[in-house]
Amino acid sequence: MMSIVIGLGVLLVLAILYMIFRISNLVGLVKGSEGKVDPYNKINAFLFMVFSIGSLAGFFWYSYVHFDGYTLPIASNHGKITDGLFWITMGITVFAFSIISVAMFWFTYKYQYNENRKAEFISDNHKLEIIWTIIPAIVLALLIFRGLRVWNDITGPASADAEVIELVGQQFAWTARYPGVKDKQLGLVNYRLTDASNEFGLDLTDKNSFDDFKSLELHLPVGKEVLLKIRAKDVLHSVFLPHFRVKMDAVPGMITQFKFTPTLTTQQMRDKLGNPKFNYEMACAEICGKGHFSMRFPVFVDEPEVFEKWKASQDSWLKQNPDYLKRVPAELREAAMIKAGIPLDNAGAIAPVRTVSVNQ
Amino acid sequence: MATTNIHTPSDVHHHDDHEHEEHHGNFWTSYIFCQDHKVIAKQFLFTGMAWALLGGILSVIFRIQLGFPEASLEWIRPVLGGWITPEGKIDPEFYLAMVTMHGTIMVFFVLTAGLSGTFSNFLIPLQVGARDMASGFMNMLSYWFFFASSCVMFTSFFLSTGPAAGGWTVYPPLSALPQAISGSGLGMTLWLVAMALFIVSTLLGGINYITTVINLRTQGMAFTKMPLTIWAFLFTAIIGLLSFPVLFSAALLLIFDRSFGTSFFLSDIYIAGEALPNQGGSPILFQHLFWFLGHPEVYIVLLPALGITSEIIATNSRKPIFGYKAMVGSMLFIAILSFVVWAHHMFVTGMNPFLGSIFMLLTLIIAVPSAVKIFNYVTTLWKGNIRFTPAMLFSIGLVSFFLTGGITGIFLGNSAVDIQLHDTYFVVAHFHLVMGSASFFGMLAGVYHWFPKMFGRMMDDRLGYIHFWITFVGVYMVFFPMHYIGIAGFPRRYYSWTNFETFSGFTDLNMLVSVAAILTLSAQFIFLFNFIYSIFRGKTAPANPWNSNTLEWTTPLHPKHGNWPGAIPTVYRWPYDYSKPGAKEDFIPQHIPYSETPESNLPYENEQIKLELGNGGAIVVEDKKH
Numbered sequence: 001m002m003s004i005v006i007g008l009g010v011l012l013v014l015a016i017l018y019m020i021f022r023i024s025n026l027v028g029l030v031k032g033s034e035g036k037v038d039p040y041n042k043i044n045a046f047l048f049m050v051f052s053i054g055s056l057a058g059f060f061w062y063s064y065v066h067f068d069g070y071t072l073p074i075a076s077n078h079g080k081i082t083d084g085l086f087w088i089t090m091g092i093t094v095f096a097f098s099i100i101s102v103a104m105f106w107f108t109y110k111y112q113y114n115e116n117r118k119a120e121f122i123s124d125n126h127k128l129e130i131i132w133t134i135i136p137a138i139v140l141a142l143l144i145f146r147g148l149r150v151w152n153d154i155t156g157p158a159s160a161d162a163e164v165i166e167l168v169g170q171q172f173a174w175t176a177r178y179p180g181v182k183d184k185q186l187g188l189v190n191y192r193l194t195d196a197s198n199e200f201g202l203d204l205t206d207k208n209s210f211d212d213f214k215s216l217e218l219h220l221p222v223g224k225e226v227l228l229k230i231r232a233k234d235v236l237h238s239v240f241l242p243h244f245r246v247k248m249d250a251v252p253g254m255i256t257q258f259k260f261t262p263t264l265t266t267q268q269m270r271d272k273l274g275n276p277k278f279n280y281e282m283a284c285a286e287i288c289g290k291g292h293f294s295m296r297f298p299v300f301v302d303e304p305e306v307f308e309k310w311k312a313s314q315d316s317w318l319k320q321n322p323d324y325l326k327r328v329p330a331e332l333r334e335a336a337m338i339k340a341g342i343p344l345d346n347a348g349a350i351a352p353v354r355t356v357s358v359n360q
Numbered sequence: 361m362a363t364t365n366i367h368t369p370s371d372v373h374h375h376d377d378h379e380h381e382e383h384h385g386n387f388w389t390s391y392i393f394c395q396d397h398k399v400i401a402k403q404f405l406f407t408g409m410a411w412a413l414l415g416g417i418l419s420v421i422f423r424i425q426l427g428f429p430e431a432s433l434e435w436i437r438p439v440l441g442g443w444i445t446p447e448g449k450i451d452p453e454f455y456l457a458m459v460t461m462h463g464t465i466m467v468f469f470v471l472t473a474g475l476s477g478t479f480s481n482f483l484i485p486l487q488v489g490a491r492d493m494a495s496g497f498m499n500m501l502s503y504w505f506f507f508a509s510s511c512v513m514f515t516s517f518f519l520s521t522g523p524a525a526g527g528w529t530v531y532p533p534l535s536a537l538p539q540a541i542s543g544s545g546l547g548m549t550l551w552l553v554a555m556a557l558f559i560v561s562t563l564l565g566g567i568n569y570i571t572t573v574i575n576l577r578t579q580g581m582a583f584t585k586m587p588l589t590i591w592a593f594l595f596t597a598i599i600g601l602l603s604f605p606v607l608f609s610a611a612l613l614l615i616f617d618r619s620f621g622t623s624f625f626l627s628d629i630y631i632a633g634e635a636l637p638n639q640g641g642s643p644i645l646f647q648h649l650f651w652f653l654g655h656p657e658v659y660i661v662l663l664p665a666l667g668i669t670s671e672i673i674a675t676n677s678r679k680p681i682f683g684y685k686a687m688v689g690s691m692l693f694i695a696i697l698s699f700v701v702w703a704h705h706m707f708v709t710g711m712n713p714f715l716g717s718i719f720m721l722l723t724l725i726i727a728v729p730s731a732v733k734i735f736n737y738v739t740t741l742w743k744g745n746i747r748f749t750p751a752m753l754f755s756i757g758l759v760s761f762f763l764t765g766g767i768t769g770i771f772l773g774n775s776a777v778d779i780q781l782h783d784t785y786f787v788v789a790h791f792h793l794v795m796g797s798a799s800f801f802g803m804l805a806g807v808y809h810w811f812p813k814m815f816g817r818m819m820d821d822r823l824g825y826i827h828f829w830i831t832f833v834g835v836y837m838v839f840f841p842m843h844y845i846g847i848a849g850f851p852r853r854y855y856s857w858t859n860f861e862t863f864s865g866f867t868d869l870n871m872l873v874s875v876a877a878i879l880t881l882s883a884q885f886i887f888l889f890n891f892i893y894s895i896f897r898g899k900t901a902p903a904n905p906w907n908s909n910t911l912e913w914t915t916p917l918h919p920k921h922g923n924w925p926g927a928i929p930t931v932y933r934w935p936y937d938y939s940k941p942g943a944k945e946d947f948i949p950q951h952i953p954y955s956e957t958p959e960s961n962l963p964y965e966n967e968q969i970k971l972e973l974g975n976g977g978a979i980v981v982e983d984k985k986h
Contacts, residue, residue, distance in 0.1 A: 044748035119939035150776040155713030242849035253627025256710035
């Protein structure tokens with residue numbers, strides 16, 4: 001009932017608007033206001049001026065007053081540099097933008113139609129054109145060279161002692177795999193070995209895999225270079241660590257990587273922002289399906305000692321899934337148990353592994 | 361079919377009777393399967409407008425979700441049915457489908473077919489002085505392939521699994537695996553079929569545009585005397601002809617991967633509890649192929665709009681376009697560079713970072729010709745005598761959007777800065793301003809400007825002003841705040857941000873954006889009313905309502921198939937002789953010989969008079985219909 005009333009109301013309003021339009025049209029015809037340029041020309045010119053001043057004022061006001069609202073604090077080394085480049089670009093572009101906008105809207109106002117004036121016949125000016133081709137070219141060249149250097153630094157090889165962490169994206173969650181404290185090497189994986197428990201597809205014939213452990217949180221050491229090895233199980237995802245200015249796609253079938261150095265622990269950031277509840281977060285930045293918006297992964301940055309302690313306290317994946325010891329070649333099984341931290345005395349108690357065929 | 365009749369200018373007038381020949385076709389041949397470029401242009405325009413409306417409505421629905429996440433959407437259940445969850449919210453998967461279809465519709469169906477299809481078709485023969493396109497039949501096919509493509513795409517809305525939902529870029533594996541998202545089922549198949557048909561349509565159209573511009577120019581219409589609109593349409597068609605086939609191959613390989621078990625783009629996938637057999641493919645390959653079209657596509661969309669506004673700004677400033685050669689040169693440069701910048705969409709997709717450096721270099725170079733174009737527009741306004749017709753307002757709006765949106769490209773083209781901004785709302789703001797809104801304004805400007813030629817009547821100016829101001833301010837209110845949201849890191853294509861503390865702010869700006877989007881869409885109904893009303897009841901248009909120089913205004917009010925009842929006018933001068941010192945009027949159309957305007961001729965133009973008089977023996981090539 002209500003919707004019918006609303007519908008009728010809308011129809012009535014539209015009908016009234018239409019009547020007004022018709023009447024004003026007829027009045028216009030009777031008055032014969034068929035001049036060459038109508039009085040609205042002045043109004044439009046004036047409105048451009050108002051728009052120009054209003055919008056620029058609004059832009060500067062909002063950008064200044066809400067600065068802290070739209071800028072994210074930086075928590076990585078390269079982030080300071082890329083943000084610096086961002087703000088240099090901002091300075092240059094806002095300068096150019098303001099001048100051109102003001103000039104354009106000022107011209108529209110100043111040179112609005114006037115019957116007594118004739119436009120000037122100016123078709124080109126080579127000097128002017130060369131100047132405004134060369135100046136942007138030089139400015140852009142400077143930005144390019146700065147950008148190139150920064151980009152090469154960021155994408156260059158990681159140092160040998162960087163903390164390697166694997167991040168795996170899947171619909172719709174992240175998992176992290178750490179190499180384990182004993183060998184500091186990530187074990188091999190094969191996607192055909194993946195099953196409900198072996199979500200990494202760990203290849204247990206590789207002894208580096210024995211002490212790898214899984215984490216549902218990303219723990220990072222402060223002040224130490226971290227090398228993320230990123231892959232995806234099903235579709236594209238993208239690792240996005242907004243505070244660390246890190247973004248890299250996770251691609252099925254290949255490993256991508258990103259290296260960076262966190263500069264502030266979670267606690268330091270909490271103190272800095274005066275927000276005791278602050279937490280770093282990781283998000284997915286590449287459309288991956290209906291849960292794309294929910295792929296939150298908690299991130300903690302700790303002092304290196306705390307980080308090492310946390311690593312040491314984590315059970316290896318093999319220890320959590322001792323069934324999979326059966327997958328380890330017999331001659332390596334004892335070494336695997338030692339490395340994975342499984343007590344040797346209950347070796348006989350291990351239940352036979354459900355046979356999981358690779359190609360189900 | 362057209363034959364070519366060669367004769368000398370002296371006997372031109374004896375052929376008049378041939379041109380009065382009219383096509384007394386029935387309804388089907390004169391309105392539906394018509395080969396007249398003007399009718400085909402209108403067909404493209406109407407179809408494009410219908411798509412624009414649908415694309416706009418989709419965006420408003422998902423903006424309601426983003427701006428008012430708590431709002432109940434029960435009221436559209438009658439339309440969307442099961443896509444509204446029992447809690448009265450949009451289904452997250454359908455949200456992605458709407459985002460995907462909004463992008464596809466706007467980029468391809470509205471701003472490619474609707475813009476190029478309408479104005480290239482309408483203006484090329486009229487402005488170069490041709491009876492019709494080189495092949496009227498191919499031109500008709502171009503529209504009907506587009507129509508078929510539209511039907512297929514529209515059908516996908518009615519599938520139980522929904523339309524394609526993997527983003528308008530349809531990156532595999534998401535778009536290849538129905539297990540990953542339901543839109544990748546039949547919806548995606550229809551998407552690919554529709555795009556294949558669409559590409560056929562674009563190629564048929566493009567070949568025609570190029571051929572017509574090169575071969576069917578009237579006497580005197582040298583390349584250097586062509587209006588900038590024609591230059592823009594020519595470059596657009598060439599870009600399209602070279603890049604769309606690459607999208608076709610990408611679509612074809614994706615069809616193979618989806619239906620025939622190949623592994624071009626798929627490798628090492630474990631999904632829904634199953635390891636797929638595909639190995640060795642690369643999703644990055646698809647991205648390369650897609651963006652090899654995708655980036656030139658930006659210019660396919662933008663260049664016609666720039667061409668249209670060049671014409672409108674010069675006409676309504678009553679001044680020659682500033683730097684005609686620089687305008688053509690920058691368009692040429694943009695057209696060439698548009699082919700070598702595609703991978704700036706892929707800086708952080710796992711592509712080799714060295715490639716990133718190269719593409720960053722090339723990308724930032726493209727900013728130079730773009731800047732030149734903006735400077736030229738602004739200088740054209742300088743010392744002009746500006747009439748704010750609705751078309752002029754929208755053209756100035758375009759320059760403003762092109763500036764605002766173009767400048768943020770300098771951030772995104774810089775790979776180091778792009779790391780943070782990639783796939784955030786900063787990108788959304790950037791391309792919606794520079795490509796979406798700018799091109800859309802170009803299209804609206806074109807409709808307002810050439811409406812009198814299309815329908816022989818005038819649109820209502822005042823409604824045009826209201827339409828412009830609401831839309832202009834509305835578009836800025838929609839897209840400007842997105843820059844802040846993007847700098848704050850908000851990722852695109854998110855159904856909701858409440859899962860993240862980092863993205864918990866800006867409910868106010870998101871609300872503002874959504875309100876502005878609703879307002880902007882509503883304003884388009886003013887246009888729609890004005891458009892339809894004026895077709896039937898608008899004031900009858902004068903022959904040359906804007907006192908413009910180009911050839912289309914020398915045709916009768918309602919040009920028949922063949923455009924000029926008599927001989928095609930000969931062209932003597934460039935199209936920008938506005939406010940020439942000494943001239944009686946503030947414009948001298950292209951078909952007025954220098955010998956008739958001794959009072960305003962420049963010294964070198966007086967030289968031309970001899971040539972005009974001395975070419976009695978020159979050969980005129982003229983199309984004749986029978």
